[in-house]
Amino acid sequence: MTRPESGARQLDTVLLKVASRCNLDCSYCYVYHMGDTAWRDQPKQMSDAILDAVARCLADQYALQSAPFSVVLHGGEPLLLGAAKLERFCARLRDALPHPCGIHIQTNGALLSDPVIDVLVRYDVGISVSIDGPQRVHDRFRIDHRGKGSYSRVRAGIENVTARADARPLLAGVLAVIDPESDPAEVYAALKALGAPGLDILPRDGNWDTLPFGKSAPGTTEYGRWLEGFLDSYLSDPEPPRVRLLDDMLRLVLGGRSIKEGVGTTDYGILVIEPDGTVDKNDTLKVAGAGEDRFGERWSVLTDSFDQILGSPAFADYYRQQRPSAAACQVCPDLGICGGGMVAHRWSETRGYDNPTIFCADQRHLIAKMRRLAEAALPHAD
Amino acid sequence: MRNEPIPLPRDAAAPARDLPLTDSVALQRLIAEVRQCDASIVADTTLYNRTYHRHNR
Numbered sequence: 473m474t475r476p477e478s479g480a481r482q483l484d485t486v487l488l489k490v491a492s493r494c495n496l497d498c499s500y501c502y503v504y505h506m507g508d509t510a511w512r513d514q515p516k517q518m519s520d521a522i523l524d525a526v527a528r529c530l531a532d533q534y535a536l537q538s539a540p541f542s543v544v545l546h547g548g549e550p551l552l553l554g555a556a557k558l559e560r561f562c563a564r565l566r567d568a569l570p571h572p573c574g575i576h577i578q579t580n581g582a583l584l585s586d587p588v589i590d591v592l593v594r595y596d597v598g599i600s601v602s603i604d605g606p607q608r609v610h611d612r613f614r615i616d617h618r619g620k621g622s623y624s625r626v627r628a629g630i631e632n633v634t635a636r637a638d639a640r641p642l643l644a645g646v647l648a649v650i651d652p653e654s655d656p657a658e659v660y661a662a663l664k665a666l667g668a669p670g671l672d673i674l675p676r677d678g679n680w681d682t683l684p685f686g687k688s689a690p691g692t693t694e695y696g697r698w699l700e701g702f703l704d705s706y707l708s709d710p711e712p713p714r715v716r717l718l719d720d721m722l723r724l725v726l727g728g729r730s731i732k733e734g735v736g737t738t739d740y741g742i743l744v745i746e747p748d749g750t751v752d753k754n755d756t757l758k759v760a761g762a763g764e765d766r767f768g769e770r771w772s773v774l775t776d777s778f779d780q781i782l783g784s785p786a787f788a789d790y791y792r793q794q795r796p797s798a799a800a801c802q803v804c805p806d807l808g809i810c811g812g813g814m815v816a817h818r819w820s821e822t823r824g825y826d827n828p829t830i831f832c833a834d835q836r837h838l839i840a841k842m843r844r845l846a847e848a849a850l851p852h853a854d
Numbered sequence: 855m856r857n858e859p860i861p862l863p864r865d866a867a868a869p870a871r872d873l874p875l876t877d878s879v880a881l882q883r884l885i886a887e888v889r890q891c892d893a894s895i896v897a898d899t900t901l902y903n904r905t906y907h908r909h910n911r
Contacts, residue, residue: 707878719884728888849876849885 696837
Protein backbone atom coordinates (compact mmCIF):
# COMPACT_ATOMS: atom_id res chain seq x y z
CA MET A 473 0.00 0.00 0.00
CA THR A 474 1.05 3.59 -0.41
CA ARG A 475 1.65 5.86 2.52
CA PRO A 476 -0.72 8.70 1.80
CA GLU A 477 1.26 11.47 3.42
CA SER A 478 4.51 10.78 1.64
CA GLY A 479 3.84 8.70 -1.43
CA ALA A 480 6.30 6.16 -0.05
CA ARG A 481 5.32 2.54 -0.20
CA GLN A 482 4.72 0.31 2.75
CA LEU A 483 5.07 -3.35 3.40
CA ASP A 484 1.85 -5.34 3.65
CA THR A 485 3.24 -8.82 3.79
CA VAL A 486 6.62 -10.46 3.97
CA LEU A 487 6.85 -14.06 2.89
CA LEU A 488 9.73 -15.54 4.82
CA LYS A 489 11.10 -18.58 3.05
CA VAL A 490 12.55 -20.32 6.07
CA ALA A 491 12.97 -23.64 4.25
CA SER A 492 13.71 -24.19 0.59
CA ARG A 493 12.79 -27.88 0.61
CA CYS A 494 9.52 -29.65 1.24
CA ASN A 495 8.52 -32.96 2.73
CA LEU A 496 5.83 -33.22 0.04
CA ASP A 497 6.23 -33.22 -3.72
CA CYS A 498 2.91 -31.90 -4.99
CA SER A 499 2.89 -32.35 -8.72
CA TYR A 500 1.52 -28.87 -9.43
CA CYS A 501 3.90 -26.95 -7.17
CA TYR A 502 4.98 -23.59 -8.55
CA VAL A 503 8.22 -23.72 -6.57
CA TYR A 504 9.53 -27.07 -7.78
CA HIS A 505 7.61 -28.08 -10.88
CA MET A 506 7.15 -25.02 -13.02
CA GLY A 507 10.58 -24.59 -14.52
CA ASP A 508 12.34 -22.47 -11.89
CA THR A 509 15.19 -24.30 -10.17
CA ALA A 510 16.36 -21.41 -7.99
CA TRP A 511 15.46 -23.44 -4.89
CA ARG A 512 18.43 -25.72 -5.61
CA ASP A 513 20.82 -22.82 -5.01
CA GLN A 514 19.30 -21.93 -1.67
CA PRO A 515 20.38 -23.37 1.68
CA LYS A 516 17.93 -25.98 2.89
CA GLN A 517 16.94 -23.75 5.78
CA MET A 518 17.34 -20.13 6.75
CA SER A 519 20.14 -19.79 9.30
CA ASP A 520 19.85 -18.07 12.67
CA ALA A 521 22.22 -15.37 11.40
CA ILE A 522 20.00 -14.57 8.42
CA LEU A 523 16.92 -14.63 10.61
CA ASP A 524 18.59 -12.13 12.93
CA ALA A 525 19.22 -9.84 9.97
CA VAL A 526 15.62 -10.30 8.80
CA ALA A 527 14.32 -9.41 12.24
CA ARG A 528 16.47 -6.29 12.39
CA CYS A 529 15.26 -5.17 8.95
CA LEU A 530 11.65 -5.83 9.88
CA ALA A 531 11.94 -3.94 13.16
CA ASP A 532 13.54 -0.99 11.35
CA GLN A 533 10.76 -0.96 8.77
CA TYR A 534 8.05 -1.19 11.43
CA ALA A 535 9.57 1.83 13.13
CA LEU A 536 9.47 3.75 9.85
CA GLN A 537 6.03 2.95 8.47
CA SER A 538 2.79 3.85 10.09
CA ALA A 539 0.94 0.59 9.52
CA PRO A 540 1.67 -2.81 11.02
CA PHE A 541 2.26 -5.67 8.63
CA SER A 542 2.36 -9.43 8.52
CA VAL A 543 5.14 -11.94 8.23
CA VAL A 544 4.31 -15.37 6.89
CA LEU A 545 6.63 -18.30 7.50
CA HIS A 546 6.68 -20.02 4.16
CA GLY A 547 8.68 -22.45 2.11
CA GLY A 548 9.12 -25.16 0.93
CA GLU A 549 7.67 -26.45 4.14
CA PRO A 550 8.40 -24.11 7.05
CA LEU A 551 7.84 -26.78 9.70
CA LEU A 552 10.92 -28.60 8.44
CA LEU A 553 12.67 -26.19 10.82
CA GLY A 554 11.68 -28.45 13.70
CA ALA A 555 10.19 -27.26 16.97
CA ALA A 556 13.43 -25.97 18.54
CA LYS A 557 14.50 -23.82 15.61
CA LEU A 558 10.92 -22.70 15.03
CA GLU A 559 10.86 -21.50 18.62
CA ARG A 560 14.04 -19.45 18.14
CA PHE A 561 12.69 -17.94 14.94
CA CYS A 562 9.28 -17.09 16.39
CA ALA A 563 10.80 -15.59 19.52
CA ARG A 564 13.11 -13.36 17.48
CA LEU A 565 10.34 -12.32 15.08
CA ARG A 566 7.85 -11.57 17.84
CA ASP A 567 10.47 -9.52 19.61
CA ALA A 568 10.98 -7.47 16.43
CA LEU A 569 7.31 -7.32 15.55
CA PRO A 570 5.09 -7.02 18.60
CA HIS A 571 1.32 -7.04 18.27
CA PRO A 572 -0.56 -5.82 16.31
CA CYS A 573 1.89 -7.09 13.69
CA GLY A 574 0.90 -10.53 12.55
CA ILE A 575 3.04 -13.65 12.38
CA HIS A 576 1.59 -16.55 10.45
CA ILE A 577 2.59 -19.84 8.97
CA GLN A 578 1.45 -21.44 5.73
CA THR A 579 2.05 -25.15 6.07
CA ASN A 580 1.13 -28.39 4.36
CA GLY A 581 0.06 -29.52 7.82
CA ALA A 582 1.76 -32.90 7.87
CA LEU A 583 4.20 -31.86 10.62
CA LEU A 584 1.72 -30.13 12.95
CA SER A 585 2.70 -32.03 16.09
CA ASP A 586 2.02 -30.98 19.67
CA PRO A 587 5.56 -29.60 20.27
CA VAL A 588 5.22 -27.48 17.11
CA ILE A 589 1.74 -26.33 18.10
CA ASP A 590 3.06 -25.39 21.55
CA VAL A 591 5.47 -22.96 19.87
CA LEU A 592 2.79 -21.49 17.62
CA VAL A 593 0.55 -20.93 20.63
CA ARG A 594 3.36 -19.35 22.64
CA TYR A 595 4.07 -16.72 19.98
CA ASP A 596 0.54 -16.29 18.67
CA VAL A 597 1.32 -17.54 15.19
CA GLY A 598 -1.71 -17.88 12.91
CA ILE A 599 -1.95 -21.15 11.02
CA SER A 600 -3.19 -21.83 7.52
CA VAL A 601 -3.06 -25.32 6.08
CA SER A 602 -2.99 -26.36 2.44
CA ILE A 603 -5.47 -29.14 1.76
CA ASP A 604 -7.34 -29.66 -1.48
CA GLY A 605 -10.62 -31.21 -0.33
CA PRO A 606 -11.62 -34.81 0.30
CA GLN A 607 -8.94 -37.51 0.24
CA ARG A 608 -9.52 -38.55 -3.36
CA VAL A 609 -9.16 -34.99 -4.61
CA HIS A 610 -6.27 -34.08 -2.32
CA ASP A 611 -4.20 -37.20 -2.95
CA ARG A 612 -4.40 -36.82 -6.71
CA PHE A 613 -1.73 -34.12 -6.62
CA ARG A 614 -0.57 -33.57 -3.04
CA ILE A 615 1.80 -36.49 -2.76
CA ASP A 616 5.08 -37.09 -0.96
CA HIS A 617 8.44 -37.92 -2.51
CA ARG A 618 7.48 -41.58 -2.71
CA GLY A 619 4.31 -40.76 -4.60
CA LYS A 620 2.08 -41.48 -1.64
CA GLY A 621 -0.92 -39.27 -0.91
CA SER A 622 -0.56 -36.94 2.07
CA TYR A 623 -4.21 -36.52 3.06
CA SER A 624 -4.17 -38.68 6.19
CA ARG A 625 -1.13 -36.91 7.61
CA VAL A 626 -2.45 -33.46 6.77
CA ARG A 627 -5.84 -34.15 8.25
CA ALA A 628 -4.23 -35.53 11.41
CA GLY A 629 -2.19 -32.34 11.66
CA ILE A 630 -5.28 -30.15 11.38
CA GLU A 631 -7.03 -32.27 13.99
CA ASN A 632 -4.06 -31.83 16.31
CA VAL A 633 -4.74 -28.10 16.14
CA THR A 634 -8.53 -28.18 16.39
CA ALA A 635 -8.39 -30.63 19.31
CA ARG A 636 -6.65 -28.06 21.50
CA ALA A 637 -8.60 -25.15 22.96
CA ASP A 638 -5.43 -23.05 23.11
CA ALA A 639 -4.55 -23.68 19.46
CA ARG A 640 -7.94 -23.73 17.77
CA PRO A 641 -8.21 -19.92 17.55
CA LEU A 642 -4.92 -19.84 15.66
CA LEU A 643 -6.32 -21.84 12.75
CA ALA A 644 -7.09 -19.06 10.31
CA GLY A 645 -8.10 -21.20 7.41
CA VAL A 646 -7.52 -23.98 4.96
CA LEU A 647 -6.40 -23.34 1.44
CA ALA A 648 -7.26 -25.54 -1.53
CA VAL A 649 -5.97 -25.58 -5.07
CA ILE A 650 -8.78 -26.16 -7.51
CA ASP A 651 -9.00 -29.36 -9.47
CA PRO A 652 -11.53 -28.33 -12.10
CA GLU A 653 -12.36 -31.99 -12.66
CA SER A 654 -13.53 -32.37 -9.06
CA ASP A 655 -17.03 -31.81 -7.69
CA PRO A 656 -17.06 -28.32 -6.11
CA ALA A 657 -19.89 -29.23 -3.74
CA GLU A 658 -17.92 -32.20 -2.47
CA VAL A 659 -14.80 -30.07 -2.03
CA TYR A 660 -16.76 -27.36 -0.18
CA ALA A 661 -18.25 -29.92 2.20
CA ALA A 662 -14.88 -31.55 2.87
CA LEU A 663 -13.12 -28.26 3.55
CA LYS A 664 -15.87 -27.00 5.81
CA ALA A 665 -15.85 -30.25 7.78
CA LEU A 666 -12.26 -29.54 8.85
CA GLY A 667 -13.61 -26.89 11.22
CA ALA A 668 -11.56 -23.89 10.14
CA PRO A 669 -13.30 -20.51 10.27
CA GLY A 670 -12.15 -19.65 6.76
CA LEU A 671 -11.63 -21.45 3.47
CA ASP A 672 -9.89 -20.28 0.37
CA ILE A 673 -9.53 -21.63 -3.11
CA LEU A 674 -6.87 -20.94 -5.68
CA PRO A 675 -6.80 -21.72 -9.36
CA ARG A 676 -3.97 -23.83 -10.69
CA ASP A 677 -1.14 -21.73 -12.05
CA GLY A 678 -0.69 -21.16 -15.73
CA ASN A 679 -0.42 -18.48 -18.37
CA TRP A 680 -1.22 -17.83 -22.03
CA ASP A 681 1.57 -20.12 -23.19
CA THR A 682 1.07 -22.91 -20.65
CA LEU A 683 -2.61 -23.27 -19.95
CA PRO A 684 -3.62 -24.13 -16.40
CA PHE A 685 -4.47 -27.78 -15.79
CA GLY A 686 -7.99 -28.59 -16.95
CA LYS A 687 -8.42 -25.45 -19.05
CA SER A 688 -8.77 -26.43 -22.69
CA ALA A 689 -8.52 -22.99 -24.31
CA PRO A 690 -8.22 -19.36 -23.16
CA GLY A 691 -11.90 -18.71 -23.81
CA THR A 692 -13.29 -21.74 -22.00
CA THR A 693 -14.72 -21.55 -18.50
CA GLU A 694 -13.82 -24.76 -16.70
CA TYR A 695 -12.60 -22.80 -13.65
CA GLY A 696 -15.45 -20.32 -13.84
CA ARG A 697 -18.04 -23.06 -13.78
CA TRP A 698 -16.23 -24.87 -10.96
CA LEU A 699 -16.15 -21.65 -8.96
CA GLU A 700 -19.83 -21.10 -9.68
CA GLY A 701 -20.56 -24.51 -8.21
CA PHE A 702 -18.48 -23.70 -5.15
CA LEU A 703 -20.30 -20.38 -4.81
CA ASP A 704 -23.65 -22.17 -4.94
CA SER A 705 -22.57 -24.47 -2.12
CA TYR A 706 -21.32 -21.54 -0.07
CA LEU A 707 -24.41 -19.41 -0.52
CA SER A 708 -26.71 -22.35 0.16
CA ASP A 709 -25.00 -23.09 3.45
CA PRO A 710 -27.09 -22.02 6.48
CA GLU A 711 -23.92 -21.91 8.61
CA PRO A 712 -21.23 -20.75 6.26
CA PRO A 713 -17.59 -20.24 7.16
CA ARG A 714 -15.74 -17.48 5.34
CA VAL A 715 -14.58 -18.11 1.78
CA ARG A 716 -11.86 -15.57 1.19
CA LEU A 717 -11.85 -15.35 -2.60
CA LEU A 718 -15.62 -15.33 -2.98
CA ASP A 719 -16.17 -12.92 -0.08
CA ASP A 720 -13.69 -10.50 -1.56
CA MET A 721 -15.22 -10.59 -5.03
CA LEU A 722 -18.77 -10.34 -3.67
CA ARG A 723 -17.78 -7.39 -1.47
CA LEU A 724 -16.63 -5.57 -4.58
CA VAL A 725 -19.75 -6.51 -6.52
CA LEU A 726 -21.80 -5.13 -3.61
CA GLY A 727 -19.88 -1.85 -3.64
CA GLY A 728 -17.43 -2.61 -0.86
CA ARG A 729 -13.68 -3.10 -0.85
CA SER A 730 -11.42 -6.08 -1.29
CA ILE A 731 -8.66 -7.22 1.04
CA LYS A 732 -6.89 -9.83 -1.03
CA GLU A 733 -4.08 -9.69 -3.55
CA GLY A 734 -5.26 -10.56 -7.04
CA VAL A 735 -8.81 -9.25 -6.55
CA GLY A 736 -9.96 -5.72 -7.27
CA THR A 737 -7.64 -2.84 -7.95
CA THR A 738 -5.97 -2.31 -4.58
CA ASP A 739 -2.19 -2.64 -4.75
CA TYR A 740 -0.05 -4.46 -2.23
CA GLY A 741 3.54 -4.28 -1.08
CA ILE A 742 4.63 -7.88 -0.89
CA LEU A 743 8.21 -9.03 -0.63
CA VAL A 744 9.76 -12.46 -0.37
CA ILE A 745 12.89 -13.21 1.65
CA GLU A 746 14.71 -16.30 0.50
CA PRO A 747 16.55 -18.62 2.92
CA ASP A 748 19.88 -16.96 2.08
CA GLY A 749 18.47 -13.50 2.83
CA THR A 750 17.94 -12.41 -0.76
CA VAL A 751 14.89 -10.20 -1.26
CA ASP A 752 12.68 -11.16 -4.20
CA LYS A 753 9.35 -10.20 -5.74
CA ASN A 754 6.14 -12.12 -5.32
CA ASP A 755 7.18 -15.74 -5.77
CA THR A 756 4.17 -16.71 -7.89
CA LEU A 757 5.91 -14.88 -10.74
CA LYS A 758 8.00 -18.03 -11.09
CA VAL A 759 5.16 -19.47 -13.15
CA ALA A 760 5.93 -16.91 -15.86
CA GLY A 761 9.44 -18.27 -16.20
CA ALA A 762 12.68 -18.89 -14.34
CA GLY A 763 13.92 -15.80 -12.55
CA GLU A 764 10.77 -13.74 -13.16
CA ASP A 765 10.41 -13.29 -9.41
CA ARG A 766 13.80 -11.59 -9.08
CA PHE A 767 14.61 -7.92 -9.03
CA GLY A 768 17.37 -6.87 -11.42
CA GLU A 769 19.47 -5.87 -8.44
CA ARG A 770 20.26 -8.57 -5.88
CA TRP A 771 19.10 -7.14 -2.59
CA SER A 772 19.76 -8.86 0.70
CA VAL A 773 18.71 -8.34 4.28
CA LEU A 774 22.43 -8.43 5.07
CA THR A 775 23.15 -5.28 3.09
CA ASP A 776 19.91 -3.45 2.26
CA SER A 777 17.02 -2.02 4.23
CA PHE A 778 13.37 -2.49 3.32
CA ASP A 779 13.04 1.26 3.16
CA GLN A 780 15.73 1.41 0.46
CA ILE A 781 14.08 -1.39 -1.47
CA LEU A 782 10.56 0.04 -1.18
CA GLY A 783 11.83 3.40 -2.39
CA SER A 784 13.69 2.05 -5.41
CA PRO A 785 12.62 2.44 -9.06
CA ALA A 786 12.73 -1.35 -9.42
CA PHE A 787 10.19 -1.76 -6.63
CA ALA A 788 8.05 0.99 -8.15
CA ASP A 789 8.00 -0.95 -11.43
CA TYR A 790 7.10 -4.15 -9.62
CA TYR A 791 4.38 -2.33 -7.69
CA ARG A 792 2.88 -0.77 -10.84
CA GLN A 793 2.89 -4.16 -12.50
CA GLN A 794 -0.04 -5.19 -10.31
CA ARG A 795 -2.31 -3.05 -12.47
CA PRO A 796 -3.08 -4.75 -15.77
CA SER A 797 -1.80 -2.98 -18.85
CA ALA A 798 -3.76 -4.86 -21.49
CA ALA A 799 -6.07 -2.69 -23.55
CA ALA A 800 -8.86 -5.22 -23.13
CA CYS A 801 -8.66 -4.81 -19.35
CA GLN A 802 -8.80 -1.02 -19.51
CA VAL A 803 -12.26 -1.10 -21.11
CA CYS A 804 -13.55 -4.16 -19.28
CA PRO A 805 -16.62 -3.48 -17.09
CA ASP A 806 -15.43 -6.17 -14.67
CA LEU A 807 -11.94 -4.74 -14.10
CA GLY A 808 -12.94 -3.30 -10.72
CA ILE A 809 -13.77 -6.81 -9.49
CA CYS A 810 -11.20 -8.90 -11.31
CA GLY A 811 -8.32 -6.44 -11.10
CA GLY A 812 -6.61 -8.28 -13.93
CA GLY A 813 -6.08 -11.30 -11.71
CA MET A 814 -2.67 -12.45 -10.55
CA VAL A 815 0.19 -10.87 -12.49
CA ALA A 816 1.78 -14.25 -13.13
CA HIS A 817 -1.35 -15.46 -14.90
CA ARG A 818 -1.11 -12.68 -17.52
CA TRP A 819 2.17 -13.89 -18.98
CA SER A 820 2.87 -14.82 -22.60
CA GLU A 821 6.22 -15.13 -24.31
CA THR A 822 5.27 -12.70 -27.05
CA ARG A 823 3.61 -9.97 -24.96
CA GLY A 824 5.08 -10.40 -21.52
CA TYR A 825 2.48 -9.34 -18.93
CA ASP A 826 0.52 -7.20 -21.39
CA ASN A 827 -2.45 -9.59 -21.46
CA PRO A 828 -5.60 -10.14 -19.46
CA THR A 829 -5.35 -13.01 -17.00
CA ILE A 830 -5.56 -16.43 -18.61
CA PHE A 831 -8.60 -16.88 -16.34
CA CYS A 832 -10.38 -13.90 -17.93
CA ALA A 833 -13.30 -15.93 -19.28
CA ASP A 834 -13.59 -17.80 -15.97
CA GLN A 835 -13.54 -14.58 -13.97
CA ARG A 836 -16.17 -12.97 -16.15
CA HIS A 837 -18.39 -16.02 -15.90
CA LEU A 838 -18.21 -15.93 -12.11
CA ILE A 839 -18.60 -12.17 -11.86
CA ALA A 840 -21.68 -12.26 -14.09
CA LYS A 841 -23.23 -14.76 -11.70
CA MET A 842 -22.32 -12.63 -8.69
CA ARG A 843 -23.79 -9.52 -10.28
CA ARG A 844 -27.08 -11.30 -10.88
CA LEU A 845 -27.18 -12.52 -7.31
CA ALA A 846 -26.34 -9.11 -5.88
CA GLU A 847 -28.97 -7.42 -8.00
CA ALA A 848 -31.59 -9.87 -6.80
CA ALA A 849 -30.47 -9.89 -3.17
CA LEU A 850 -30.03 -6.21 -2.43
CA PRO A 851 -33.74 -5.30 -2.48
CA HIS A 852 -34.38 -8.04 0.10
CA ALA A 853 -31.59 -7.09 2.46
CA ASP A 854 -32.57 -5.79 5.89
CA MET B 855 -3.67 -13.15 -27.65
CA ARG B 856 -4.44 -9.74 -26.19
CA ASN B 857 -6.26 -8.65 -29.29
CA GLU B 858 -8.81 -11.39 -29.02
CA PRO B 859 -12.13 -10.11 -27.74
CA ILE B 860 -12.83 -10.85 -24.11
CA PRO B 861 -15.15 -13.85 -24.05
CA LEU B 862 -18.61 -12.91 -22.96
CA PRO B 863 -19.94 -14.52 -19.81
CA ARG B 864 -22.14 -17.46 -20.52
CA ASP B 865 -25.63 -17.85 -19.11
CA ALA B 866 -26.31 -14.14 -19.22
CA ALA B 867 -29.91 -14.67 -18.17
CA ALA B 868 -30.44 -15.48 -14.50
CA PRO B 869 -31.31 -19.14 -14.08
CA ALA B 870 -34.10 -19.88 -11.62
CA ARG B 871 -31.74 -21.57 -9.18
CA ASP B 872 -30.10 -18.21 -8.50
CA LEU B 873 -33.13 -16.93 -6.71
CA PRO B 874 -33.04 -18.90 -3.43
CA LEU B 875 -29.36 -18.05 -3.06
CA THR B 876 -30.22 -14.37 -2.66
CA ASP B 877 -31.45 -15.12 0.85
CA SER B 878 -28.23 -16.83 1.76
CA VAL B 879 -26.61 -16.24 5.12
CA ALA B 880 -23.22 -15.58 3.54
CA LEU B 881 -24.57 -13.05 1.06
CA GLN B 882 -26.65 -11.19 3.62
CA ARG B 883 -23.64 -11.13 5.95
CA LEU B 884 -21.57 -9.47 3.24
CA ILE B 885 -24.30 -6.98 2.39
CA ALA B 886 -24.44 -5.95 6.04
CA GLU B 887 -20.65 -5.60 6.20
CA VAL B 888 -20.50 -3.48 3.07
CA ARG B 889 -23.26 -1.24 4.42
CA GLN B 890 -21.15 -0.74 7.53
CA CYS B 891 -18.37 0.31 5.14
CA ASP B 892 -16.30 -2.75 6.11
CA ALA B 893 -13.70 -0.27 7.24
CA SER B 894 -12.49 -2.28 10.17
CA ILE B 895 -11.93 -5.32 8.00
CA VAL B 896 -10.08 -3.51 5.28
CA ALA B 897 -7.96 -1.40 7.58
CA ASP B 898 -6.50 -4.33 9.46
CA THR B 899 -3.25 -5.00 7.65
CA THR B 900 -2.34 -7.72 10.08
CA LEU B 901 -5.22 -9.91 9.03
CA TYR B 902 -3.87 -13.22 7.90
CA ASN B 903 -6.36 -13.22 5.12
CA ARG B 904 -5.23 -9.91 3.76
CA THR B 905 -2.91 -11.29 1.15
CA TYR B 906 -2.81 -14.24 -1.06
CA HIS B 907 -0.97 -16.86 0.88
CA ARG B 908 -0.31 -19.92 -1.08
CA HIS B 909 1.61 -23.04 -0.49
CA ASN B 910 3.14 -25.37 -3.01
CA ARG B 911 0.33 -25.12 -5.42
